[in-house]
Every structure is written in C-alpha cells, then in structure tokens.
Amino acid sequence: MNGKIFCPQCGKTGVKLFSGLCRSCFIEKTSLINVPEEIDIIICTHCGSIQKKVRWIDSDLSLNDTIIKTVLEHVEIDKSASDVEISIKIHTVRGSIFECLVTVKAQVMDDILTQEFLVNVKLNKSVCKVCSKYASGYYEAVIQMRADTRLLSAEEIETADKIISDKIERLSVKNRMAYISQRVEMKEGVDYYVGSYKAARKLTEALKNVFGGVLKDSPRLMGRDKNAGKDLYRMWISLRLPQFQKSDFVKYNNLKTQVLNFDANKIYLKDLESSATISIAWRDYEKLKVIARKTDIKFAMVTAKTPQLIQILHPDNYQPVDIELNKELSHLQIGEELKVVEIDNILYVI
Numbered sequence: 001m002n003g004k005i006f007c008p009q010c011g012k013t014g015v016k017l018f019s020g021l022c023r024s025c026f027i028e029k030t031s032l033i034n035v036p037e038e039i040d041i042i043i044c045t046h047c048g049s050i051q052k053k054v055r056w057i058d059s060d061l062s063l064n065d066t067i068i069k070t071v072l073e074h075v076e077i078d079k080s081a082s083d084v085e086i087s088i089k090i091h092t093v094r095g096s097i098f099e100c101l102v103t104v105k106a107q108v109m110d111d112i113l114t115q116e117f118l119v120n121v122k123l124n125k126s127v128c129k130v131c132s133k134y135a136s137g138y139y140e141a142v143i144q145m146r147a148d149t150r151l152l153s154a155e156e157i158e159t160a161d162k163i164i165s166d167k168i169e170r171l172s173v174k175n176r177m178a179y180i181s182q183r184v185e186m187k188e189g190v191d192y193y194v195g196s197y198k199a200a201r202k203l204t205e206a207l208k209n210v211f212g213g214v215l216k217d218s219p220r221l222m223g224r225d226k227n228a229g230k231d232l233y234r235m236w237i238s239l240r241l242p243q244f245q246k247s248d249f250v251k252y253n254n255l256k257t258q259v260l261n262f263d264a265n266k267i268y269l270k271d272l273e274s275s276a277t278i279s280i281a282w283r284d285y286e287k288l289k290v291i292a293r294k295t296d297i298k299f300a301m302v303t304a305k306t307p308q309l310i311q312i313l314h315p316d317n318y319q320p321v322d323i324e325l326n327k328e329l330s331h332l333q334i335g336e337e338l339k340v341v342e343i344d345n346i347l348y349v350i
C-alpha cells in the first residue's frame, strides 16, 4: 500500500476516509435510520389501549394512527443524518399484518438522501387489565345510599343517579377504573358498585354536597395479592341521609329549632326562641331529634297588638294566644297572617 490511503469499497486512492470509506461509499453505505423489520403490537380490542412491556397505555388514536405512532417510536436516526424528515404510510393490510412504508429524507454530509424501509406491524388482539376487570364485574368500593329511619324518596334516588352518572363520566376521562359495575336498588336504598376506590370517594363527596348526611366506612378484607404482598380490601361506604328535610323542626340539646339548610359539612339551625342561628357538624347528627315537619306549619291571624304583645288566633281551636313582641314581629299589623308551628303545646312564630 506504500502508505497510500485508499477506499476498501471502491479502491479509490488519495482520498479522505470517513469511517474507513471514501465520501461517496460512506454516503452510499449509510442507513438513515434503524428500524426493525417486524414489530408486534398487543392491542385491547375493547378500548384500543396498547400494551408496552407490562403496562397498558390508553390511546384515543385510530388504529392506523396507533400503528404509525408505534413504528415511529421504533425508529432510531443514524448519527450522521441531519434535517431528517420521516413519513410513514400503511400500504398493505394482510389479516393482522400491516405493511408500512417508511420514507426518510435527510442530509448526510452535504448530500440529501431519500431512503425507504419496509416494516411489518403485527397486531395481536388481547383484552387489557381494565377491560377484563370491567367485564368480570370487578369493583373496589360500594356506595350504599340510605336514609335515616325512612326510605329514600323517588326524587332523591333520581337526583343521586344523575349525580353519579355526570360525575363518573368526568372521572372516567382520567381514570379508566372510574366505572359503575353494578347498581342495585332495594327497598332500603341504592348500592353503587364502583371500579375504583378513589372514584367512589369522589362520587360520595358529590352526593354529600347535595344531600348532606352521615358517612361511615366499612372495609372488608377480600384476600391477599401475593404478587404485591398486600392485603386486598373492598370498601363499603354508607351515606345515610338525614331523617329531616329543610324547614323541618328538630330538637338540639334543649333547643327547639328549625332546619334552615345543610351542606356537606354542617347543618344550620334556627333557634325558635331566640332566632339565633346555630351550625352543627354532621358528626353530631345523632343529637338531633325531629319534633315537627314543615307540613305542620300553619297560618294564624293577628287580632290585637300592644307595645309588648301581639295576640293571634290559634289555627286549630281559634283561642287567642299572646305572643311577646320582638323586633322581627314589630312590623305586623292587625288582620295580617303569620306562620306558626305548635310544638309541645306551645305556638312558635316562624
């Protein structure tokens, strides 16, 4: 060789070598990308998610786009290539095999090269973990909606169903285990079986925001996950709606009160004697006792008024009853009607 530099591919001498080849042989030998000739995809036939190693990845792409994306993920660009443009087309489908043509345009040294590659993508149909759980009726939690010493009204059940279906639709966007696997209506209430415990918590929260009520959790041991080394629990979440409704009357300690309102956290009461507002937490629900219903409210007419008193006619027996005048009542005139409720033989103005 006499120290002469030559290209082993074409024999050209006196040339600069790139990775042991002359410039044109180097360019000719360069493969712009590295991509396997065969790719296997495992796809869930129910939801279209794709298995990657042990995980299932959700996909909202069409099947064709999923195949193209998978091919692209397997492409490795050669170090010598720059300004790379890749286009992938599915040109033939034979059964479960999608033949894809990958066209690559890139710059190597100062030359623009275009190369084509054929990739066969094989589609293997399967069922992902979530879909198989869903199909088998799997659930992590049960929401039991009940009412305290009464039955749920048809309206409450309808409202609950609506809350559950709206909320589960929103939750399922991010959590595929957010599904209702079963809804059981019984005389005593409704049970919702929920795929995910987390979703069940959020559903319960949404119900409590509307209905208030008392929550109680009862976990039940279902077995053991040997792979994860964990005990498996299912959670029964009971939401007990109050015995009273808004505007009903309850006794709280020794106070006679009217229920003004309630929310997820508290019950708001108005003391019938002082008109003061009291708020109590749901954990003190047991301290409340219903003493009259809003349907017991009656109208009574003012028949006399002095600076200290007003006189009204009892709505049932029409006997005159004196009531102390306070700020709230001072505007009343003779002949006007006001709302009263009788509790323990005492008339209260509401």
Ligand SMILES: [Zn+2]
Pocket: 007, 008, 009, 010, 011, 012, 021, 022, 023, 024, 025, 026
């Ligand atoms: Zn050469």
Ligand SMILES: [Zn+2]
Pocket: 044, 045, 046, 047, 048, 049, 127, 128, 129, 130, 131, 132
């Ligand atoms: Zn699936």
